[in-house]
Amino acid sequence: MAAASSQIRAASLEEPLYYLYNIDSVIQWVRHHYEDIFSADEQYLLDTIQQLDITSRATLCRLIMRRGEWFRDDRLNYPEIGDINTPLRHLAEHDLIHYPAVCRLTELITLCRVAELRQLWAIHAEGPPPQGKDALLLQLSALDDGISRPLDEWWPTAPFQLISLRCQAIFDILKMLFFGNAQQDWSAFVLTELGHQRYEKVDLDDQHRAFANRTELDAFSAISALGEAHYLQLITPDQVLAHLPKKQAQLWIEYRRQKLLYRASHAIERQGRHQKALTLYRRCGYREAKIRQLRLMEKILPLPLVARYAGWLSKRAKRADWREAAEKVWVRSARKIGQSLPKRQRFSPQLQYIALEKPSYSVERVSREHFHQDEKPCYYVENALLPGLFALTFWEALFAPVPGAFFNPFQRRAADLYQEDFAARRSDIIAKAWHSMHQPNYSQHILTRYRDKAGVANPFAIWGLLDETLLEQALTCIPSAHLSAIFERMFSDLRQHSSGFPDLIQFNLTTGTYQLIEIKGPGDRLQDHQLRWLAYFEQHGIPAVVCHVSWHQP
DNA sequence: ACCTGGCACACACCT
């Protein structure tokens, strides 16, 4: 039933109940694709929700879209719903909300204004109220005895009733199943309707889905929740480790898990628990973990041992960035213990120095103006241009309706974009695109596609920095052999090799040549991945230079 | 796909 998924479309904002239609259609979509993932109780809950009258459903949606689980009814003002009390009572009858809700004092006071808090203070405490909302909240919350009471026991003359939402969890599950991630929410519908976000239209895949089963959903959900709590420092890294799900078979979930494991390990290192951190780093596959492992070893282990391991890794590691990091550690530690090292010529980029008036805006922009001439136009492009050309060249592959790649209409990328077999699974389409690069109409082809796709969300093209003139000049001045070389390296690791491009590009319209320019202001320096691109550029005859800017004395 | 990613920048420490 391909029809069921293609029915997902953002409702028109002309509709007063557009948000209800959006959420309704998500519930239908999720039940169609994921009915087996729900428990019987959850299915019953969804039935209950779907069978409510339209006004009650709309009210529920309004509550769901607000922050938190506690609301006061005097703050709900929805003309399209009208009288809100009837729907609220309906929702309460089905236990989807509590209304009027009993509450603890802390739950009440977070919804009150300062003047109201002072009234509560007069009722529950002695003496003059503390100054300022924070102090008032703090001292009132000390009076919370953990018991929930009807509102009028806390505040007999309260001018409102409280609502507490009882079904947030099921909507979180619906959201996660529909979007396939933890961060998109209902606003995605509105933003696309408003045109602030555009997504590629892909034939959606009805046979596959983001989560294969409940275990995967629960694992991902736990990882997201732990990650957020850890970030907000609501839990310790040890608590993260204690609750971290087991190794996941689904690669994209496993990636998330490893990343969180790394974050927790890093936090433990910062606590000074070096041995523990080292053990964790060793069994963490996340890219950064290996690099931190090396640096930590250098810090706490006997140098001969470090030098031996780093020396080995600098030759054997699978990843170039690991080898590079290992080499740095190796050179340092071996030198310290007096080992003589074979002289290795390290790549150093071509340098240039200019002095400019200190600007009020960014050094990249003032440098761009410095270089810019009519016949030698210079643009600030950073990661917009070359990855942008990559996207335009391989667009059909990036958005090919490969099984399991696209589930919902709000994806900026294929689900498997960063998997190792991404290119292999699209080899035919990619081969065609490679071929197109060597055709005489390649430029036209790219420009046509640009007009068609500009604005469509994707991980490569930053549309705001591109325009037709820039693309046209780029396609004229950059030989397709150069582009091929760049695209090839991008394909070798789409996650790591989509950034680190130089700030500026300057074309010479007279000679039909170009140059990439990385700007470095005072105190700034090349990052490792920028240097790797520069080394690669040199290897392939791609003209690139690092330009150090200093300020004229005023 | 926003608790992240990509960048410059600030500061500490080393030689």
Place this chain on the structure above:
DNA sequence: GCCCGCGCAG
């Protein structure tokens, strides 16, 4: 009365 941050809405 001003400015700022936040929650909310489209």
Place this chain on the structure above:
DNA sequence: AGGTGTGTGCCACTGCGCGGG
């Protein structure tokens, strides 16, 4: 001074009204 490592800040759609200082 220059090389390093490490942590931080900014930017994410736009605009309104409210509450707080």
